[in-house]
Amino acid sequence: MQIRLSWPSGHLTASLDDTPTAQALTKALPLASTAHIWGQEVYFDTGVSVPRETNAQEVVEPGTVAFWTDGDALALPYGPTPISRGDECRLVSPCNVLGRLNGDPGLLASVRDGDPVRLELADD
Known part of the structure; x- marks a missing residue:
């Protein structure tokens, strides 16, 4: 499963594994949200509520x-x-792992706090 994340100065695609959380997320697509920055992490609300996986x-x-x-x-x-x-990537608490970004994750450095973001299914 492929998704595409877009923001004003760029975009990336990601490959998702077949997990319950990935399925719930893709059912909610497309979605628009607002980016937040925490160190070298971009996060944004999805409106999707799922339990923590084991x-x-x-x-x-x-x-x-x-x-x-x-x-x-x-x-x-x-x-x-x-x-x-x-240099580790430590999340604020344990998170469900859905997959990996395709390409250079450093492109996310161009996302600014408050940027509009769009998440949608990508063409495989």
């Missing part, structure tokens, strides 16, 4: 597509956050 992770690789169940938000880390130890 394999939720707090430390992930840059470019991981994660779902923050406490905030109904998609979390896209591309580097350290304020609670990281060293």
Whole structure:
């Protein structure tokens, strides 16, 4: 499953695994939201509410597509956050892992706090 994230200065696609959270998210697409920045992480509200999965992770690789169940938000880390130890990508709490960004996750550095973001299904 492929999704596309767009913001005023760029876009990325991501490949999602077949998980209950990914299925719930894709059923809600397309969606528009507002970007928030937390260190080197972009996150935004999705309006989707799902439970935390048993394999939720707090430390992930840059470019991981994660779902923050406490905030109904998609979390896209591309580097350290304020609670990281060293260069790791540490999320605020364990998040459901949905998949990976395609391409350079560093492109997310061009997202600004308050930017409009759009998430939609991408052509495979």
